[in-house]
Amino acid sequence: MAKEIREITIALSGNPNSGKTTIFNNLTGLRQHVGNYPGVTVEKKTGVIKYKGYRINVVDLPGTYSLTAYSLDEIVARNFVINEKPDVVVDVVDSSNLERNLYLATQLMELDVPLILAFNMTDVAKKSGKKIDIGLLSELFGTPIVETVGSRGLGSDELLEAVIKVVSSRKRKEKKVEVKYGEEVENEIGKIISVLKKEKVPILKFDARWIAVKLLEQDRDIIDTLKKASGPEYSKIEDAVTGSINHITSILRDTPEVIIADGRYGFINGALREAYKEVDSGKLDVSEKIDRVLTNRILGIPIFVLIIWLMFQFVFTLGKYPMGWIELGFEKLSVLITEIVPQGLIRSLLVDGIIGGVGGVITFTPNIILLFFAIALLEDSGYMARAAFVMDRIMHKIGLHGKSFIPLIIGFGCTVPAYMGSRILENRRDRLVTMHINTFMSCGARLPVYILFAGAFFPAIAGNVIFSIYLIGVLMAVIMARVLRATRFKGESDPFVMELPPYRIPTLKGILIHTWERTWMYIKKAGTIILAISILVWILFTFPMIGNNYSQDYNGQIEKIEQSYRSGEITEDELNEKAAVIEGKMAGERLTYSTAGRIGRFLEPAFRPLGFDWKIVVATISGIAAKEVVVSTMGTLYSIQEAEGQSDSLKTALYKHYHPLVGYNFMLFTLLYFPCMAGMVMFRKEAGTKEMLFQIGYTFLLAWVMSFLVFQIGRLFI
Amino acid sequence: MWEIIIIAVTGLAALAYLIIFFIRQSNKKNMCMGCPYTDECKKRNSNKL
Numbered sequence: 001m002a003k004e005i006r007e008i009t010i011a012l013s014g015n016p017n018s019g020k021t022t023i024f025n026n027l028t029g030l031r032q033h034v035g036n037y038p039g040v041t042v043e044k045k046t047g048v049i050k051y052k053g054y055r056i057n058v059v060d061l062p063g064t065y066s067l068t069a070y071s072l073d074e075i076v077a078r079n080f081v082i083n084e085k086p087d088v089v090v091d092v093v094d095s096s097n098l099e100r101n102l103y104l105a106t107q108l109m110e111l112d113v114p115l116i117l118a119f120n121m122t123d124v125a126k127k128s129g130k131k132i133d134i135g136l137l138s139e140l141f142g143t144p145i146v147e148t149v150g151s152r153g154l155g156s157d158e159l160l161e162a163v164i165k166v167v168s169s170r171k172r173k174e175k176k177v178e179v180k181y182g183e184e185v186e187n188e189i190g191k192i193i194s195v196l197k198k199e200k201v202p203i204l205k206f207d208a209r210w211i212a213v214k215l216l217e218q219d220r221d222i223i224d225t226l227k228k229a230s231g232p233e234y235s236k237i238e239d240a241v242t243g244s245i246n247h248i249t250s251i252l253r254d255t256p257e258v259i260i261a262d263g264r265y266g267f268i269n270g271a272l273r274e275a276y277k278e279v280d281s282g283k284l285d286v287s288e289k290i291d292r293v294l295t296n297r298i299l300g301i302p303i304f305v306l307i308i309w310l311m312f313q314f315v316f317t318l319g320k321y322p323m324g325w326i327e328l329g330f331e332k333l334s335v336l337i338t339e340i341v342p343q344g345l346i347r348s349l350l351v352d353g354i355i356g357g358v359g360g361v362i363t364f365t366p367n368i369i370l371l372f373f374a375i376a377l378l379e380d381s382g383y384m385a386r387a388a389f390v391m392d393r394i395m396h397k398i399g400l401h402g403k404s405f406i407p408l409i410i411g412f413g414c415t416v417p418a419y420m421g422s423r424i425l426e427n428r429r430d431r432l433v434t435m436h437i438n439t440f441m442s443c444g445a446r447l448p449v450y451i452l453f454a455g456a457f458f459p460a461i462a463g464n465v466i467f468s469i470y471l472i473g474v475l476m477a478v479i480m481a482r483v484l485r486a487t488r489f490k491g492e493s494d495p496f497v498m499e500l501p502p503y504r505i506p507t508l509k510g511i512l513i514h515t516w517e518r519t520w521m522y523i524k525k526a527g528t529i530i531l532a533i534s535i536l537v538w539i540l541f542t543f544p545m546i547g548n549n550y551s552q553d554y555n556g557q558i559e560k561i562e563q564s565y566r567s568g569e570i571t572e573d574e575l576n577e578k579a580a581v582i583e584g585k586m587a588g589e590r591l592t593y594s595t596a597g598r599i600g601r602f603l604e605p606a607f608r609p610l611g612f613d614w615k616i617v618v619a620t621i622s623g624i625a626a627k628e629v630v631v632s633t634m635g636t637l638y639s640i641q642e643a644e645g646q647s648d649s650l651k652t653a654l655y656k657h658y659h660p661l662v663g664y665n666f667m668l669f670t671l672l673y674f675p676c677m678a679g680m681v682m683f684r685k686e687a688g689t690k691e692m693l694f695q696i697g698y699t700f701l702l703a704w705v706m707s708f709l710v711f712q713i714g715r716l717f718i
Numbered sequence: 719m720w721e722i723i724i725i726a727v728t729g730l731a732a733l734a735y736l737i738i739f740f741i742r743q744s745n746k747k748n749m750c751m752g753c754p755y756t757d758e759c760k761k762r763n764s765n766k767l
Binding site: 528681 | 722732735
């Protein structure tokens with residue numbers, strides 16, 4: 001019998017994080033092919049195994065929690081099972097989390113396909129004191145169960161044996177186990193099946209009971225398929241289904257969708273009560289103990305806020321020492337170049353343009369390393385998933401999908417991939433709202449701006465100030481999500497099951513690799529884009545040159561002071577001081593005369609109500625290219641403006657020129673206006689030109705209005 | 719004069735670099751410009767892209 005079938009197709013299904021991909025890799029080794037499912041951009045991985053004379057094709061289905069029609073992955077997975085009719089479906093189940101993982105198994109059972117359950121990670125389950133009676137559970141589910149430990153490659157042969165056995169015996173009718181949903185629902189399922197039969201609805205490749213259940217669940221995909229297949233006849237089915245739904249809802253006081261899900265969980269719980277025991281029942285494992293605190297309803301959010309606050313304290317307090325060393329290094333380099341290269345444009349380009357600009361950005365590398373180190377630590381330990389879980393409730397309250405939190409968290413690193421990450425949201429409205437508010441999740445590129453300004457104006461409480469900016473960003477995201485949901489993007493968000501992987505002690509190697517990858521990108525960016533922009537910014541600040549067009553005869557004034565010194569009227573210190581003041585004025589006029597100065601002055605009136613002078617305006621505009629450029633522009637600007645021999649740090653220079661209120665206001669403005677050019681290119685790709693223009697317009701307007709309010713109200717108190 | 723020539727050449731090179739860079743990035747299918755999360759992002763979205 002077995003020899004008749006030489007080619008077998010297996011579909012591997014399973015929850016995300018169940019170890020499905022590891023099993024797939026164990027089975028297929030390097031014989032894999034990656035493509036797409038037809039018509040959609042969901043990745044399709046296939047592989048081939050030759051085992052005991054069989055050629056076994058393995059298809060890795062997308063990881064899903066269920067087979068509803070909420071996401072593209074789920075539709076792709078179930079359509080593959082229904083349309084391609086694989087010889088066997090192997091559902092990979094995480095043995096340490098049976099209740100949730102078996103939910104998918106119950107849905108596969110309903111599809112009436114040859115099914116094998118691979119109980120993966122049984123070693124972890126056993127270690128944590130869980131005892132599973134595999135034989136009994138297999139009987140209760142009416143399907144073979146094979147134990148596997150994917151991480152150690154155990155159970156692959158047993159799985160293949162089971163596959164061959166199922167395929168060989170498939171003509172023998174096995175006892176089919178069905179999940180029963182209670183008398184009321186079962187009666188209605190029966191009614192719908194009889195209407196389907198009576199009206200001779202083409203149910204295509206589907207099982208009639210399964211169709212009836214899906215219609216009661218109001219599965220959009222199935223409804224659309226049936227409508228297309230049956231044409232006007234569908235109205236009779238629709239009437240029957242509506243009647244059944246109303247009946248169930250009135251009797252059981254809940255929608256059939258909920259009752260059916262409860263039924264499946266009831267079946268799973270019942271089976272587990274029989275065949276599953278926790279040896280130390282009542283005793284919580286470490287993850288559960290930690291979760292009791294970290295994901296607590298009341299404590300969860302304050303703990304999350306505290307952890308983020310600690311992260312910024314860590315980044316700022318620890319980062320300021322190496323930052324100081326790098327700053328000193330660049331100062332010494334400037335002095336060295338000043339000594340080697342004769343005075344002139346080339347020296348100014350090297351010292352003011354490149355060192356002032358790129359050096360200003362490189363200086364913040366230690367902070368970036370620490371920030372990415374902290375994020376990697378939170379991610380690798382499993383806490384980020386908890387943060388997403390804690391925030392899920394809030395997300396729903398502000399009208400966002402729980403999944404939105406993931407791209408929003410990515411936004412703290414860089415907004416560009418965060419826009420791309422929004423693709424995980426199937427619903428366009430959810431996706432657009434998430435993208436539109438992602439701007440306010442302050443990206444890593446803005447951190448140097450905050451560190452510079454907070455360090456200059458609020459050195460004693462810089463960490464707290466930066467934290468407050470991040471917090472305002474989150475708050476603005478919440479408010480704008482609410483506003484956008486109530487105006488441009490009305491509608492309900494889809495439900496979502498949040499995955500909580502167990503806590504892990506992160507490996508130092510893993511964290512260091514993550515941190516280094518991200519840090520290297522930052523340094524690379526400073527050495528390429530920031531360098532190119534710094535050169536252009538320097539040119540804009542230098543040309544056209546002022547020549548003899550100064551408003552006063554500064555050279556004459558310097559001459560006079562020098563004469564006074566020679567005649568002994570003033571001391572050397574007084575000479576230097578007075579000369580520095582005049583040179584400062586000259587540099588100021590040179591900058592004002594330059595192209596950048598003219599642009600800044602032209603736009604200055606629009607920003608005056610925010611307390612910004614033309615220099616800040618130029619920095620703001622240059623920040624459109626990339627936010628770090630704000631720092632490099634300021635560095636170049638103040639380096640040019642500094643009188644020869646005077647070496648105030650950029651922080652000191654800023655502190656001298658602006659009030660702390662203006663400093664804070666500028667940080668706020670930097671936070672709120674759209675992230676950068678690359679971000680906008682991505683936004684256009686993902687959402688179209690109209691949405692990109694909306695993003696640019698509304699964030700700029702919001703930044704202006706907020707900064708206006710802060711400055712105008714703040715100045716009343718100073 | 720030679721200073722002006724060096725600066726003009728450097729400035730044009732910087733401008734050309736930026737233009738080419740942005741054109742290349744905007745033509746890429748999955749743009750991950752300057753992104754510290756590239757690898758993770760690809761992993762996270764491997765089923766979705």
